Amino acid sequence: MKFDFYLPVEVLFGSGRLYTLGEVAKRYGYRAIIITGKNSTKENGALDRAIRSLKKWGAEEVILYDRVEPNPTDQMVNEASAIVVENKIDYIVGLGGGSALDTAKAVSIVSSNEGYAWDYVNYPEGPRLIPYLNRPVICIPTTAGTGSEVNRYSVISNPKRKEKLVISHSLNYPKVAIIDPTLTLSMSPRLTAITGVDAFVHALESLTNKVENIFADDLAIRALRIIKEWLPVAVNEPENLTAREWMSYASMLAGIAIDKKRVALIHGMEHPVSAHYPNVAHAEGLAALAPAITAFNYKGNPQKYALFAEIMGYEPKPEKAVDAVVELLEKVGLRVSLKELGVEKEKLERLTEDTYMLSRGLFPINPVEPTVEDIYELYVKAYEGF
Ligand SMILES: [Fe+2]
Structure with missing residues (x-):
């Protein structure tokens, strides 16, 4: 019998728990970015509720990156990372399906280190990335399937190369997963x-x-x-x-x-x-x-x-x-x-x-x-x- 177990993700699970976002996020600073898709979190109200919760608990700036699409690309990650750096963002909230969560996690790695998203696919574990520099990520899934909220993977597509590869690194874990099943009720x-x-x-x-x-x-x-x-x-x-x-x-x-x-x-x-x-x-x-x-x-x-x-x-x-x-x-x-x-x-x-x-x-x-x-x-x- 043999196993290793390491999971540095705090999980907050339960219907209605989206409201805890602001209180949890407060630990990580005052300037937030929410990374999400184009439509569904706006239509089902999750985005508004997330912003309200952050503001209520003292967030000074909440910037929105709402251009994530299914099969997220390296270019989306690079674009959002530039916004994060430019706006001196303290922490990242990924809100949506697997694409939004994978993007949010990858943006933390890219915005907190040198280089671009494609540099970090298949990136080896080692001392070259500095853990304490990485911006914290809070993942809030609105679908039930990806599991990205609790693991180290971000699947990223490169449309020019027609390749889809994985960032798989211990610095790619979110800090917190808020899993609120009510957010999945509006899925078709x-x-x-x-x-x-x-x-x-x-x-x-x-x-x-x-x-x-x-x-x-x-x-x-x-x-x-x-x-x-x-x-x-x-x-x-x-x-x-x-x-x-x-x-x-x-x-x-x-x-x-x-x-x-x-x-x-x-x-x-x-x-x-x-x-x-x-x-x-x-x-x-x-x-x-x-x-x-x-x-x-x-x-x-x-x-x-x-x-x-x-x-x-x-x-x-x-x-x-x-x-x-x-x-x-x-x-x-x-x-x-x-x-x-x-x-x-x-x-x-x-x-x-x-x-x-x-x-x-x-x-x-x-x-x-x-x-x-x-x-x-x-x-x-x-x-x-x-
Ligand atoms: Fe999968």
């Missing part, structure tokens, strides 16, 4: 499904990959149990707060699980897809790839896939894991192929190359270590609809 059924499937794949991949960490396994197991029961409810009854609370909780658990155990080939093969097709949502790509990759993977870790199948209500046999994945995707309306998502067949070779070049760090921890040929075949299967 489709967004609920998409974000929930991201959490589902985080739990599945962290549970079944080859990294040894019993503590993270327990988090992933619990997350899967909750997602099986509550994701379909949240999709069908968007205003069911109990379902929203459970999904926010499961997303957080899975977010910690991948912080400790990382992901695996489903994420490794998805990132090139949404790098080349930015209109494809991260979890749509995951949904298209998950059945074929599960069928490829289960023999490499039969015990864990049998456990996964059992959690999902099937006989505890590894091969049943494929049916379990397919059933969950069908239940939430996300059974899609890469072709249906608009991926072109001629692109599959390029996607294969990119997976090999950019994601091969994940190969050794994938249940079955893939060859280049395997990856191409898996793309073809996911393209045609497995």
Whole structure:
């Protein structure tokens, strides 16, 4: 039995807890920036409430960066970082889905150190970044899926290079996560499904990959149990707060699980897809790839896939894991192929190359270590609809 556990994120979880933002933020200074998307936090009132809370507790300046889009780019991070430096911002609030949170975290690294966002993808741990210089980040998720509020990852796209890579560094943890499930009530059924499937794949991949960490396994197991029961409810009854609370909780658990155990080939093969097709949502790509990759993977870790199948209500046999994945995707309306998502067949070779070049760090921890040929075949299967 072996595990490491380090999580320097203070979690404040509970419905209605957005109101604590100002009180918490006060520790970090007087000049804030809120990093958010273009519409949803304005429409559902979360942004106004966040600003009011900050002002009530003494924030002197609250600047808004509201240009984050899905699949956030290095250029957005650089732009927001320049605003942070210019305005002598003390701390950063990320409010929104995974894109806003990933951007907020990356802005802390870039605005507090030298260089640009792309300098920090795949950046090694070491003494070159100075921890006490980093601006504190408070993450407030308005979706349930990314887990970014509790982990060290920021996924950043570079549209010029058509690459999507990860800043993964111990200085990329937020200081505080305020997880208020009421903020997820306004998600549409489709967004609920998409974000929930991201959490589902985080739990599945962290549970079944080859990294040894019993503590993270327990988090992933619990997350899967909750997602099986509550994701379909949240999709069908968007205003069911109990379902929203459970999904926010499961997303957080899975977010910690991948912080400790990382992901695996489903994420490794998805990132090139949404790098080349930015209109494809991260979890749509995951949904298209998950059945074929599960069928490829289960023999490499039969015990864990049998456990996964059992959690999902099937006989505890590894091969049943494929049916379990397919059933969950069908239940939430996300059974899609890469072709249906608009991926072109001629692109599959390029996607294969990119997976090999950019994601091969994940190969050794994938249940079955893939060859280049395997990856191409898996793309073809996911393209045609497995
Ligand atoms: Fe993900």
